[in-house]
Amino acid sequence: MKLPKEILLSQLLTYNVKGNISLNYGNGENVWMHPPVHRILGWYTRPSNFDLQRNVWRLNQISQIIDNEIYVKGDPAISDLGTLNRFPTLIQANLININGSKIGVIADFLFDMKTGRIKYYLVSRSNPNIPGSSRWKLEIENINDQQPGLVFCESNSLDDLSLIKSSLKNEFLQKGKKIIGRFDDMKNIASNRLEHWLEEDEDINQNLDFEQKSFYNDERKSISFRDKNEDDPWI
Incomplete structure (x- = not known):
C-alpha cells in the first residue's frame, strides 16, 4: 500500500x-x-x-x-x-501569546512522511487528551521563539488562528452567539420601525393641530343687520 x-x-x-x-x-x-x-x-x-x-x-x-x-x-x-523523556519535544508545550499569557497547548501536528518536515501544529485550548476537544491551526511562520515546554507566537488569542476541528461545546457556543446576534438584529429593526412610526404619527398630529388653529383664527367679514335686510328679498 x-x-x-x-x-x-x-x-x-x-x-x-x-x-x-x-x-x-x-x-x-x-x-x-x-x-x-x-x-x-x-x-x-x-x-x-x-x-x-x-x-x-x-x-x-x-x-x-x-x-x-x-x-x-x-x-x-x-x-x-x-x-x-529528556528528548526535546513541542508536544504538550504551552502556547504563549504576544502579551506573555498562555492561550493553549500544542496537541498535534501534520508532517510530511518522506522528509519529516512539520507543516503546521494543532493547538488545544486546555487538556489535549480530552476527547472531541477543539483544534486550532498554528502556522510555523507564526512562531517567533521556543523553549523547553514553551512556544511563543505572534497571535493574541486562539480566535486569531484558524479553527480546524470544533468541539460540540464550541459549536453550541457559536450557534448560541449567532442566535443572539440574529435576535439583536431583529430587535434593532423593530426599534427602528417603531421610531419611524412614532415620528410619522407626531408629524400627522402637528399638521392636524395646525389646521385646527388656522380654522379658528381665520378672519371673517362681519355683515351688518341693515346689509342683511337689503339683501333679503322677503323683507
Missing part, C-alpha cells in the same frame, strides 16, 4: 507496529523530533504494559501502512522512558 504524503502525529501513534516476521512492537507512545527546525525524526513504541524498554523507530523504516498497522523494516533502537 502506498504511504500517505502527509499524516497527523496522533494518527501515526494509533497504529500498531509490526516487523517483517510478524513481530508485534505495540502502538506508538510519543514522538522523536528536532524542534529548532520543526522536523520529526521518528517515534517510539511500547511492546507491552509491563515492559520498561521502548522501541525507537526512524521514519524511513516504514515500509507500508495497512489498515491500522505499520510494517517496518529493520530492527528498532532500544531505549528507556527516562532517556526518551
Whole structure:
C-alpha cells in the first residue's frame, strides 16, 4: 500500500507496529523530533504494559501502512522512558501569546512522511487528551521563539488562528452567539420601525393641530343687520 504524503502525529501513534516476521512492537507512545527546525525524526513504541524498554523507530523504516498497522523494516533502537523523556519535544508545550499569557497547548501536528518536515501544529485550548476537544491551526511562520515546554507566537488569542476541528461545546457556543446576534438584529429593526412610526404619527398630529388653529383664527367679514335686510328679498 502506498504511504500517505502527509499524516497527523496522533494518527501515526494509533497504529500498531509490526516487523517483517510478524513481530508485534505495540502502538506508538510519543514522538522523536528536532524542534529548532520543526522536523520529526521518528517515534517510539511500547511492546507491552509491563515492559520498561521502548522501541525507537526512524521514519524511513516504514515500509507500508495497512489498515491500522505499520510494517517496518529493520530492527528498532532500544531505549528507556527516562532517556526518551529528556528528548526535546513541542508536544504538550504551552502556547504563549504576544502579551506573555498562555492561550493553549500544542496537541498535534501534520508532517510530511518522506522528509519529516512539520507543516503546521494543532493547538488545544486546555487538556489535549480530552476527547472531541477543539483544534486550532498554528502556522510555523507564526512562531517567533521556543523553549523547553514553551512556544511563543505572534497571535493574541486562539480566535486569531484558524479553527480546524470544533468541539460540540464550541459549536453550541457559536450557534448560541449567532442566535443572539440574529435576535439583536431583529430587535434593532423593530426599534427602528417603531421610531419611524412614532415620528410619522407626531408629524400627522402637528399638521392636524395646525389646521385646527388656522380654522379658528381665520378672519371673517362681519355683515351688518341693515346689509342683511337689503339683501333679503322677503323683507
